[in-house]
Amino acid sequence: MTLFWFFVGITFxxxxxxxxxxxxxxxxxxxxxxxxxxxxxxxxxxxSILKPLKGLDDGLFDNLESFCNLDYPHCEIIFALQNxxxxxxxxxxxxxxxxxxxxxxIVVEHCDEGLNPKVNNLMTAxxxxxxxxxxxxxxxxxxxKDYLTDISQYMDDPSVGLVSNMIRGVSGRSLGxxxxxxxxxxxxxxxxxxxxxxxxxxCVVGKSMLMRKAELEAIGGFSSVKDFLAEDYIxxxxxxxxGKKVRLSGHLINNVNEYWGVKRFINRHTRWGKLRWQIxxxxxxxxxxxxxxxxxxxxxxxxxxxKLSLLLAATVSSLKIVHDFYIGNKLRADMNPFLYLLSPVKxxxxxxxxxxxxxxxxxxxxxxxxxxxxxxxxxxxxxxxTEIWGLRxxxxxxxxxxxxxx
Amino acid sequence: xxxxxxxxxxxHTTYSxxxxxxxxxxxxxxxxxxDVIAITDHVVNGDNPLGKLAHRFKFSVTAKNFSTYLxxxxxxxxxxxxxxxxxxxxxxxxxxxxLTTDNSAHMxxxxxxxxxxxxxxxxEIFLEAKKQKxxxxxxxxxxxxxxxxxxxxxxxxxxxxxxxxxxxxxxxxRDDVFNVISLQKYPHIANSDFHKPKHLYxxxxxxxxxxxxxxxxxxIKHNKGVALTLFRN
Numbered sequence: 001m002t003l004f005w006f007f008v009g010i011t012f013x014x015x016x017x018x019x020x021x022x023x024x025x026x027x028x029x030x031x032x033x034x035x036x037x038x039x040x041x042x043x044x045x046x047x048s049i050l051k052p053l054k055g056l057d058d059g060l061f062d063n064l065e066s067f068c069n070l071d072y073p074h075c076e077i078i079f080a081l082q083n084x085x086x087x088x089x090x091x092x093x094x095x096x097x098x099x100x101x102x103x104x105x106i107v108v109e110h111c112d113e114g115l116n117p118k119v120n121n122l123m124t125a126x127x128x129x130x131x132x133x134x135x136x137x138x139x140x141x142x143x144x145k146d147y148l149t150d151i152s153q154y155m156d157d158p159s160v161g162l163v164s165n166m167i168r169g170v171s172g173r174s175l176g177x178x179x180x181x182x183x184x185x186x187x188x189x190x191x192x193x194x195x196x197x198x199x200x201x202x203c204v205v206g207k208s209m210l211m212r213k214a215e216l217e218a219i220g221g222f223s224s225v226k227d228f229l230a231e232d233y234i235x236x237x238x239x240x241x242x243g244k245k246v247r248l249s250g251h252l253i254n255n256v257n258e259y260w261g262v263k264r265f266i267n268r269h270t271r272w273g274k275l276r277w278q279i280x281x282x283x284x285x286x287x288x289x290x291x292x293x294x295x296x297x298x299x300x301x302x303x304x305x306x307k308l309s310l311l312l313a314a315t316v317s318s319l320k321i322v323h324d325f326y327i328g329n330k331l332r333a334d335m336n337p338f339l340y341l342l343s344p345v346k347x348x349x350x351x352x353x354x355x356x357x358x359x360x361x362x363x364x365x366x367x368x369x370x371x372x373x374x375x376x377x378x379x380x381x382x383x384x385x386t387e388i389w390g391l392r393x394x395x396x397x398x399x400x401x402x403x404x405x406x
Numbered sequence: 407x408x409x410x411x412x413x414x415x416x417x418h419t420t421y422s423x424x425x426x427x428x429x430x431x432x433x434x435x436x437x438x439x440x441d442v443i444a445i446t447d448h449v450v451n452g453d454n455p456l457g458k459l460a461h462r463f464k465f466s467v468t469a470k471n472f473s474t475y476l477x478x479x480x481x482x483x484x485x486x487x488x489x490x491x492x493x494x495x496x497x498x499x500x501x502x503x504x505l506t507t508d509n510s511a512h513m514x515x516x517x518x519x520x521x522x523x524x525x526x527x528x529x530e531i532f533l534e535a536k537k538q539k540x541x542x543x544x545x546x547x548x549x550x551x552x553x554x555x556x557x558x559x560x561x562x563x564x565x566x567x568x569x570x571x572x573x574x575x576x577x578x579x580r581d582d583v584f585n586v587i588s589l590q591k592y593p594h595i596a597n598s599d600f601h602k603p604k605h606l607y608x609x610x611x612x613x614x615x616x617x618x619x620x621x622x623x624x625x626i627k628h629n630k631g632v633a634l635t636l637f638r639n
Binding site for chain 2: 059
């Protein structure tokens, strides 16, 4: 029974965390809706938008097109790809043809300077960037017309070195996408808002980063982060270390996750978990303690099931559904309300995924495998004899199974 | 150098047994940068229990809803042309399912104008398609992986009789490649047989011709400037 109350205690702290997230998100969305901090009249500094592309993201055409519809007077868009056979190349070309008056450049150049493929893409795009302000924008985000106008105003203040944006998951049409969007719109958004509001930690979401070339070069440019998986975090930390402010804009951008499988959802959060474990160290344990749903189910796993343990799990799951629904509404995530019933299931999966980073340092990302080290520093995946042998056995079994089916 | 057209001529929607509705299906291909697609929902033969089941569960376009189907495709095709510069061609997949794989056959009628029932004879179907100036394609004509009892072998087994009516054969369907087609040197194309989003990543056709329906039909019929590509992300 003592063990049961121990779990109740941890669950209680998790619920306090949920409350803090709700308050932080409410305060964040209230300030973003009120338009605080907008100063008029203002200058519109020219911006180079760097879009690293690899493969087809959900809704890629619309994502790229949203940048052509920006209501901003001076900007160029640079699509960067590693090779011409990438399916995203055709989409980028169609966008360029559709908007002939827009300043759009497509850069196809192989670069393998670093281990982070996104940074490799950014390095080639950066060489073509004409303007002093650069915006790094992932290919899976879709923005509104006023996005650049809103975020660029922060850069009018010379003490600001980097502006990032909060993301919300949208457009889910499959189970994996629903889970992904639920997680982005609860744990990720809630966590970032709590860190920003209560702990005053510089939070950088790599999907949208606006900065000056001068500051990027002062921290060593892209080549200084080419081997880090969390290049966004490192850039933010280093710009902060220069004495510049790192701001989180109130402008929400859409992260489009439409047709994801559950496997992809698990892979992404295993990768992100490994990243946080390598960066945060012991702080990573607070994530497990903060997963009240997962903790509330543990008594039923390690002790005989009782009415009390069932009541605990049911109560916490209900609270979490309300929490996610509240945050989703605040973010205007436009999700079917019934989908919030998946929240406890998602948290149980995330609870299990939490353990993987402690057991494995291998990261699989966009077709490559790496070993992740401190601060997310990547090193090549070692092809040891034993591993090659293991791979051969697996391949042989798979081939045999495929033959037996035909 | 002019890029070849990225095409898929075998796509199902919720008008038959696809899992994605027409608008979303077209958008999915448009978002992925395709140049030409054909929507080809099943028209199932209703003259046996299998076909009757398909009709009962609305897995078939029928004479009754054909005009709605066609006008819906045309409406969405206009939007796709404006937004993505993508050509969307209306089509159907004549689906003759029987209890034995040797008697079953599926064929695509591309650029269909009027309803063609699946329960009439093969000759009648082909002649009607020709009358409508539509393209006829024998789909998944040989043994497929993992489908077993759903193979459709009739047209291949009777190729000497029917090859003259068929404009092209599917040499690749989704993940399968039918090398027998190339051995016979038949005109060929490759398609996804799209039923759900993951089927987007499959065999496709590349055409070296202008992006209009007549040029595309000629290109496939003459089978010059036709290439296959395994479209992967």
